[in-house]
């Protein structure tokens with residue numbers, strides 16, 4: 001048993017960290033967010049590195065690595081709050097891999113892996129918490145193909161076949177849309193496994209978001225002085241920061257466990273995915289919101305960069321349901337039996 | 347990253363399992379604290395003779411030379427097999443590892459074996475009436491006398507002092523030095539005229555801990571661990587072992603508490619209550635995160651040898667989740683949850699100490715803020 005990244009995984013992490021630090025500096029994040037745009041040339045570079053298809057098999061045109069490697073990448077993407085098509089595309093590819101027919105895989109996986117096409121995902125109907133409800137589909141306005149979760153499983157739809165409306169979400173670092181009706185071709189495989197794997201990918205991004213917000217807050221708490229002392233020496237502030245670490249580390253432990261389980265111990269995945277979905281969403285939101293409090297007034301301004309992490313954490317943490325819904329699923333899998341879906345508080 | 351057991355780890359687990367099954371000592375006798383302690387001491391002796399104490403200690407010091415992961419597997423099997431804990435918990439978790447890390451060759455030869463066998467029980471004399479969280483402010487005073495030291499002062503909350511042969515004892519040897527530098531770490535023999543132990547009764551009714559009064563108690567020079575005046579560093583090592591040990595052992599206990607709680611919820615027909623479901627899920631998630639965090643810490647400790655300040659996270663999680671679970675169990679159980687003598691009311695009351703013993707939650711948060719996150723010190 002060994003909970004360390006392998007040398008190869010550490011190398012991927014190092015490369016991703018450097019790439020993000022060089023290409024997605026906060027000024028760049030702001031520029032893209034203000035324009036609500038992606039930089040296609042940067043996505044082309046990521047595709048060149050094989051990132052969208054890192055967890056796609058070599059037969060399907062990917063790198064043939066696992067969900068742990070994808071989690072490493074997405075944690076860094078979340079850390080940088082990088083506006084890019086990576087989550088939509090890599091996420092769609094995970095579901096197509098788990099649930100797609102051989103034809104669906106052959107049609108879309110090589111193109112998603114190479115960056116020639118981009119992907120999106122979301123849910124409609126009971127799968128989204130209501131009769132005609134649509135979730136915010138991640139990356140849909142710019143995508144070529146979308147995974148649509150519905151009551152029966154998952155559909156695969158070329159974006160042109162979906163009746164969608166772009167939505168200006170509070171998170172301006174990514175494009176979102178809602179759809180009016182399910183459409184596309186049914187995927188015959190294990191949509192539940194696809195959804196669980198996708199949930200882990202989102203959690204990895206949330207872990208990175210929380211890590212960065214915590215670092216920003218800690219750095220500020222070291223430097224900002226009030227009453228002649230660094231505010232980080234006040235326990236109301238320092239204990240806030242300690243609580244951020246607890247949340248981020250819980251989120252990270254659960255993320256890597258679930259990512260490992262997805263490939264190595266799939267029978268543990270449903271519970272692992274439900275646990276991390278709830279914890280990562282809460283930890284990222286609580287950490288970014290708590291960081292705002294550490295910054296005081298400046299943290300509430302449009303000028304301050306924290307807003308990008310804060311807003312993304314809120315939206316990403318609810319892409320596949322609310323933390324309350326995920327916890328209800330945890331309770332079910334932990335031995336309490338199925339609850340009434342309507343009874344799950346947010 | 348590979349979280350499955352390796353072949354040799356799995357073989358180790360099977361070996362533990364089989365041995366425990368064949369040698370299980372049966373339930374601990376209830377109602378008589380002294381009898382219970384002697385039962386656990388005899389059990390420890392049996393474990394020791396079969397080579398199952400000091401599982402992760404190096405073989406040259408009488409251990410089994412297993413990895414920390416294997417030690418964790420062992421602890422897990424103990425808890426899952428409902429096997430009573432060994433008597434000399436403090437010696438095994440703190441005293442021995444500290445002697446191994448900071449002791450002389452002679453000290454290792456003298457003290458380690460009887461810790462392992464349970465023949466010599468250890469306790470931890472750190473806290474004083476006026477020095478709890480601010481441990482470096484201790485006032486117990488050690489003065490040089492020929493060939494050794496004479497200690498005068500008072501300790502409090504000393505778990506198992508009434509059973510102990512030796513005490514990990516912090517005393518001030520240089521009152522003029524800055525407070526962290528004037529402290530020395532002694533191994534104090536408890537059975538001597540200058541040492542008086544008085545039991546303290548806890549809110550649970552039992553007396554796990556004690557006060558110790560010292561009047562010119564004697565300690566020979568060879569029982570100083572580390573340098574004279576260098577006791578603070580040894581104390582920190584002790585606390586890191588304490589917190590890491592607690593975190594690693596406690597998680598299995600928490601899982602069992604949660605299993606019991608889920609069974610209780612079902613028994614009371616409350617399994618579809620949405621609020622209860624949310625709480626149970628929080629516990630499940632928190633305990634699992636704690637288990638995984640402890641494994642991550644183990645992986646890191648295997649590289650460095652001595653656990654770092656991150657161990658404080660596990661100790662914090664333990665108190666947080668155990669208190670929340672036992673509160674809920676006490677409530678769900680109805681009148682039995684607050685009736686003297688029930689398991690639910692005992693666990694509920696005992697858990698109140700979890701955020702105090704081994705460092706209060708506030709102090710743990712200070713450590714995380716200052717030593718892990720690098721925030722400025724309070725003072």
Ligand SMILES: Cc1cc2nc3c(=O)[nH]c(=O)nc-3n(C[C@H](O)[C@H](O)[C@H](O)COP(=O)(O)OP(=O)(O)OC[C@H]3O[C@@H](n4cnc5c(N)ncnc54)[C@H](O)[C@@H]3O)c2cc1C
Pocket residue numbers: 235469470471472473475476477478479480502503504505506555699702703704705706707708709712724
């Ligand atoms: C069941 C049990 C077993 C124990 N066993 C042992 C043992 O075997 N050996 C031993 O040496 N000790 C033992 N202890 C003692 C334990 O380590 C101390 O109780 C603990 O360190 C707190 O010290 P205190 O009780 O003096 O409280 P204090 O330090 O006086 O703290 C009182 C309150 O003030 C808070 N506080 C203090 N300082 C700060 C600060 N800087 N920042 C924020 N808040 C602060 C604390 O968090 C706490 O809430 C045991 C305690 C218990 C409950």
